Amino acid sequence: MTSIQILAPVPGVAVALADVPDPVFSQGMVGWGAAVNPPPGPVDAVAPVGGKLFKLMPHAYVVMTPDGVGVLTHLGLDTVKLNGEGFIALAAEGDEVAAGQPLMVYDVPAVTAAGYNPIALVVVMDERDPNSVTGVASGEIDGGGVLFTVSR
Template identity: 40%
Template sequence: MPVLEIPAPVSGQAVSLTGVPDEMFSGGHMGQGIAIEPSEGKLIAPFDGKVAHVVKSNHAVIIEHSSGLQLLLHIGIDTVSLKGSGFISHVASGDEVKAGQTLIEFDIASIRAAGYQTVIPVIVTSNGETIPEVACHYGQVTAGTNIILTVASRQ
């Protein structure tokens, strides 16, 4: 796999995963990555690829790059409890997507009003074979513009 530069899938503030209030993410159990505190309720495809999976309640999606790299985009913490309320998926598992295409729209205000955090972990999932080297780029980001992750495979 070549070095992949992954732009932000949502505009907001890119922060360390270690600050995410869920041990599965902050502890790196799901994989390496970054988190974004969103400033708008629109999640876009960070690259051309295929939708590997959309979680039934539409709060998370896994998108696969042609290199085989899979990225988990998870909107909010414990938002599965909302059972899809506040989330509108524009894609289905198996769909081909283009960079910049809207994947999921979400209502930040209603998610927060229900008592949930809206931080979005962006995780490079491990395929079990090689653990990629992931560099994170923090700060204010604009969806589709600013690079948040640089991923290189270790041979």
């Protein structure tokens, strides 16, 4: 069994996944993890783990670890509807990235002004066992701080 530390993509207040107001995430349909409520200004969103930037969308990205664990970072709820507004990519799909490396500028004020919840979600894709996610942070967390640990 391997333990992987998953970093917070943005600074803010750590939130348990069950408390996210979106059933797709709060019920673990995508996978299990945690979330961060970001501060009200623009922030850099960082890689939660090191590996290959497997998928890059304007509002989300997936980093695949060398061990084949996919970690999704989704910036905001329903932000796909913004068609990229409020997000600036700092890396390209296929890049090798280090844990904590800035991957995107996240314009939190633009997202909230458009009426969307800016919460940043981090889930281990296809992780079906919520008990595999441990040590979930609570309270204030720095971007790049350990948000949780997953055992696989």
